[in-house]
Amino acid sequence: MSDPASRQLVVFSLESEEYALPIGAVHEIIRFTEPRAVASDATWIRGVIALRGLDALRELANIGSGNARIALSGMLGRAVDISVPTAQVLPLAEAVHAAGDGEQLTTGIRLGIVGDLTGTVVLLLPPADADAMCRMLGVEPDDDFALSALGEIGNIVGASYITALAGMVGVEMEPTPPATTTDRLAAIVESVLADHAHGGDLALMLDSDLTVEGEDCSISFLLVPDQGGVDLLLSRIGLG
Amino acid sequence: MIVRENMVRMGELAASGTPGHVLVSLGLGSCIGLALLDRRARIAALAHIVVPAADGQAAENPRKFADLALPELLDAVQELGAGRMRLEAVVVGGASMFMVASGSLDVGQRNEIAVRQLLEAGGVDEELVVARELAGAVS
Numbered sequence: 001m002s003d004p005a006s007r008q009l010v011v012f013s014l015e016s017e018e019y020a021l022p023i024g025a026v027h028e029i030i031r032f033t034e035p036r037a038v039a040s041d042a043t044w045i046r047g048v049i050a051l052r053g054l055d056a057l058r059e060l061a062n063i064g065s066g067n068a069r070i071a072l073s074g075m076l077g078r079a080v081d082i083s084v085p086t087a088q089v090l091p092l093a094e095a096v097h098a099a100g101d102g103e104q105l106t107t108g109i110r111l112g113i114v115g116d117l118t119g120t121v122v123l124l125l126p127p128a129d130a131d132a133m134c135r136m137l138g139v140e141p142d143d144d145f146a147l148s149a150l151g152e153i154g155n156i157v158g159a160s161y162i163t164a165l166a167g168m169v170g171v172e173m174e175p176t177p178p179a180t181t182t183d184r185l186a187a188i189v190e191s192v193l194a195d196h197a198h199g200g201d202l203a204l205m206l207d208s209d210l211t212v213e214g215e216d217c218s219i220s221f222l223l224v225p226d227q228g229g230v231d232l233l234l235s236r237i238g239l240g
Numbered sequence: 241m242i243v244r245e246n247m248v249r250m251g252e253l254a255a256s257g258t259p260g261h262v263l264v265s266l267g268l269g270s271c272i273g274l275a276l277l278d279r280r281a282r283i284a285a286l287a288h289i290v291v292p293a294a295d296g297q298a299a300e301n302p303r304k305f306a307d308l309a310l311p312e313l314l315d316a317v318q319e320l321g322a323g324r325m326r327l328e329a330v331v332v333g334g335a336s337m338f339m340v341a342s343g344s345l346d347v348g349q350r351n352e353i354a355v356r357q358l359l360e361a362g363g364v365d366e367e368l369v370v371a372r373e374l375a376g377a378v379s
């Protein structure tokens with residue numbers, strides 16, 4: 001430091017008191033996330049948070065949805081935008097709420113994942129957007145083919161997401177045929193979570209959005225791996 | 241009157257003996273909302289069941305399993321003073337959300353079967369299930 005009289009400090013508060021640390025002693029500042037309680041005799045441990053793992057998983061979701069974007073764009077013949085994905089590990093009770101307004105009527109297209117890593121990918125979109133996508137494919141929404149058109153969107157978009165993920169992590173993952181439903185968002189998300197709830201109390205949710213340019217029409221994606229799948233993903237990218 | 245709503249989310253359970261107190265579960269899907277009530281004593285409890293059976297699985301939260309939630313639900317209402325013989329049940333949920341042509345039962349159907357059998361075994365007979373809304377999805 002050039003001037004011994006001047007020091008750079010990081011100031012923070014604990015309860016109502018202010019503290020300062022020399023900036024050289026601060027390695028990193030991260031956004032606060034609510035820690036998960038752990039069973040421990042040490043009363044000063046409030047819980048644990050997943051730090052690096054979530055960043056890496058978000059990056060995986062980014063690559064998966066990038067591939068899905070290309071597939072959807074090719075299918076509809078239109079430009080598609082992509083959002084920055086979010087990755088969250090949450091207790092089941094909170095996971096449903098994190099997916100959005102549970103009362104919204106939503107169309108869900110679900111694909112199972114089989115192979116080394118098992119889980120579910122579900123594409124979620126407002127029913128009006130589902131109708132719009134059908135029309136872009138030349139199918140009227142009330143037509144008998146509408147459901148299979150949506151299934152086909154799920155197939156192409158979901159499969160490209162899964163394939164990109166599998167290729168990057170280096171595991172076998174195959175999509176199962178799509179199934180479609182329209183119901184309240186909470187009911188759909190709960191049911192997807194319930195399929196994987198047996199082995200643990202936490203859900204990993206990787207969430208990304210695709211928006212069709214100029215159509216105000218978007219799909220969000222939710223990947224929910226089985227409990228073992230989270231560990232497999234993390235160990236494959238060297239963080240397990 | 242101030243109505244206190246108590247949200248019972250996935251794998252949660254709540255009981256109350258306070259008139260006007262509301263226990264709520266939303267968006268059940270394949271999960272099951274199982275309520276036990278003693279109308280005379282004005283006591284109710286609600287469990288939001290996620291999967292049918294623990295099968296020896298150790299979990300931080302046993303309440304998500306039908307087979308572990310029901311005994312706790314029975315204890316909860318009786319602790320508040322409900323009479324075992326006066327208990328009635330309400331069972332909602334257990335939807336097959338995604339129609340897939342497959343031979344195996346989905347989690348919604350398995351939840352429904354498990355809850356029905358457990359109620360019977362716990363002495364809450366079929367005719368004491370005063371309301372039910374099971375299976376099926378909105379559309």
